[in-house]
Amino acid sequence: MSMSARTIDPEFEDIAFTPRQEAVLEHALALLVGGGEKALTTAGLARTANCSKESLYKWFGDRDGLLAAVVAYQASKVHFPPESGATADAETFKAHLVAFATELLAVLFGETSLALNRLSIGQSNRDDSRLGRLLLVRGKHMISARARSLLEAGRHRGLIKFNDAEEAYQVLYGLAVRDVHIRLLLGDTPSDAERDLEAQARDAVDRFYRLFGA
Amino acid sequence: MSMSARTIDPEFEDIAFTPRQEAVLEHALALLVGGGEKALTTAGLARTANCSKESLYKWFGDRDGLLAAVVAYQASKVHFPPESGATADAETFKAHLVAFATELLAVLFGETSLALNRLSIGQSNRDDSRLGRLLLVRGKHMISARARSLLEAGRHRGLIKFNDAEEAYQVLYGLAVRDVHIRLLLGDTPSDAERDLEAQARDAVDRFYRLFGA
DNA sequence: CCCGAACCGTACCGTACGGTACAAACACTT
DNA sequence: AAGTGTTTGTACCGTACGGTACGGTTCGGG
Numbered sequence: 417m418s419m420s421a422r423t424i425d426p427e428f429e430d431i432a433f434t435p436r437q438e439a440v441l442e443h444a445l446a447l448l449v450g451g452g453e454k455a456l457t458t459a460g461l462a463r464t465a466n467c468s469k470e471s472l473y474k475w476f477g478d479r480d481g482l483l484a485a486v487v488a489y490q491a492s493k494v495h496f497p498p499e500s501g502a503t504a505d506a507e508t509f510k511a512h513l514v515a516f517a518t519e520l521l522a523v524l525f526g527e528t529s530l531a532l533n534r535l536s537i538g539q540s541n542r543d544d545s546r547l548g549r550l551l552l553v554r555g556k557h558m559i560s561a562r563a564r565s566l567l568e569a570g571r572h573r574g575l576i577k578f579n580d581a582e583e584a585y586q587v588l589y590g591l592a593v594r595d596v597h598i599r600l601l602l603g604d605t606p607s608d609a610e611r612d613l614e615a616q617a618r619d620a621v622d623r624f625y626r627l628f629g630a
Numbered sequence: 631m632s633m634s635a636r637t638i639d640p641e642f643e644d645i646a647f648t649p650r651q652e653a654v655l656e657h658a659l660a661l662l663v664g665g666g667e668k669a670l671t672t673a674g675l676a677r678t679a680n681c682s683k684e685s686l687y688k689w690f691g692d693r694d695g696l697l698a699a700v701v702a703y704q705a706s707k708v709h710f711p712p713e714s715g716a717t718a719d720a721e722t723f724k725a726h727l728v729a730f731a732t733e734l735l736a737v738l739f740g741e742t743s744l745a746l747n748r749l750s751i752g753q754s755n756r757d758d759s760r761l762g763r764l765l766l767v768r769g770k771h772m773i774s775a776r777a778r779s780l781l782e783a784g785r786h787r788g789l790i791k792f793n794d795a796e797e798a799y800q801v802l803y804g805l806a807v808r809d810v811h812i813r814l815l816l817g818d819t820p821s822d823a824e825r826d827l828e829a830q831a832r833d834a835v836d837r838f839y840r841l842f843g844a
Numbered sequence: 845c846c847c848g849a850a851c852c853g854t855a856c857c858g859t860a861c862g863g864t865a866c867a868a869a870c871a872c873t874t
Numbered sequence: 875a876a877g878t879g880t881t882t883g884t885a886c887c888g889t890a891c892g893g894t895a896c897g898g899t900t901c902g903g904g
Contacts, residue, residue: 436851452755457891468852469893479892531755537815538752541666541745545817552816556809587837590804595770598811601751602766603759623801627837650881671861682882683863693862 433489437475440465441489448486449531453538458482480546483539487532487547491554494523496562506575510621516566517592517617520559524597525606525613533601560585576628584628592620647703651689654679655703662700663745667752672696694760697753701746701761705768708737710776713783723789724835730780731806731831734773738811739820739827747815774799790842798842806834 443465536547657679750761
């Protein structure tokens with residue numbers, strides 16, 4: 417990921433889909449969520465979205481471009497709210513951490529996120545994992561940046577302490593997600609306790625405080 | 631094929647592959663690791679393994695059966711050693727935990743495990759995730775059982791304390807794996823620090839002790 | 845009202861791949 | 875040596891799907 421690398425990666429350009437295209441991408445998303453990658457055929461999408469294959473190829477280039485567009489589009493819809501002003505209170509800061517963790521779990525365990533992760537992972541060791549990169553840079557990195565700024569704020573107010581914000585975030589991630597994400601990706605059904613995202617988030621944040629609390 | 635003979639999961643039957651079949655499965659594994667699912671075609675496997683497609687279909691039924699056989703075969707090769715006798719020493723117990731975590735990471739982050747996980751995940755929302763179940767029951771559940779017995783031993787000797795062994799194990803898993811597994815599945819390259827599995831395992835176990843130490 | 849651009853629907857092509865059929869080669873028993 | 879089963883190699887079939895071409899239709903601007 418050095419500075420050169422400007423020659424490729426057409427889907428790094430800012431996405432500006434027309435409403436029509438977004439509607440089509442929404443149909444594509446529905447197909448993906450419903451039946452996995454194989455369910456998303458160009459003919460099938462054209463049929464269910466009432467558009468022509470020719471338009472698909474005009475808009476997205478080829479099938480891979482379509483998949484990339486779907487990933488980019490969905491990622492553009494997920495935006496974690498930036499830190500809500502100055503919350504000096506220790507209590508509310510912890511509540512913010514719990515809220516963040518809860519939303520993280522809600523996103524990760526959502527059917528659309530799972531479907532897109534399955535898609536990207538499935539393609540991820542054939543074609544140099546273009547989709548995987550896209551998902552990472554448009555999804556995980558955004559979330560991680562948001563988390564780091566939140567944690568830094570907490571440290572700045574002396575509520576928690578750590579050396580490396582990224583490391584602290586990863587610990588929080590691990591405490592919250594554990595192996596549930598991979599199990600869901602593999603088709604497992606979560607336990608009742610695992611379905612209570614907020615409780616999971618609270619436990620994770622509690623343990624996080626026991627490791628990084630000031 | 632047998633008609634309606636079985637209602638449940640044909641690949642749960644005990645696997646007894648002949649040496650010839652194992653050699654073929656080894657080739658299949660190599661293809662999978664090298665190029666993802668698409669690289670594993672029946673014709674391609676027959677060519678590289680010097681066997682006939684007819685034999686493949688005779689042995690494994692169809693392509694899905696072949697994939698299941700690959701998963702089952704590889705899983706059968708990974709066996710975590712059961713707890714090595716009575717290790718009363720607190721020091722060696724912690725070392726055992728570190729060793730376990732290290733081996734866990736080594737397995738999860740290995741190319742073959744990644745390839746198999748990618749394969750299973752890729753198929754995991756089309757066909758009711760047969761492969762995913764297989765991987766879970768033959769892989770994760772085994773490991774988790776091993777971990778639980780190890781943790782129970784530690785608790786029994788008063789070295790650590792917890793209520794639910796499964797929960798404790800999941801925390802240890804989260805601390806050790808964090809988001810590295812999913813990132814690797816997506817084709818990301820690990821950082822230098824993340825490549826030092828033993829150091830990662832030590833950190834994880836240290837934090838685990840701060841949460842569950844007696 | 846006309847023109848061109850974008851788009852729809854459908855038909856079509858090429859190919860890759862799962863699965864089957866079959867003849868020749870090998871192996872193993874009697 | 876003959877018979878029987880298994881494996882190989884190859885050729886073949888059907889189909890699903892990515893990608894293209896094209897005639898017909900809508901729609902906005904002049």
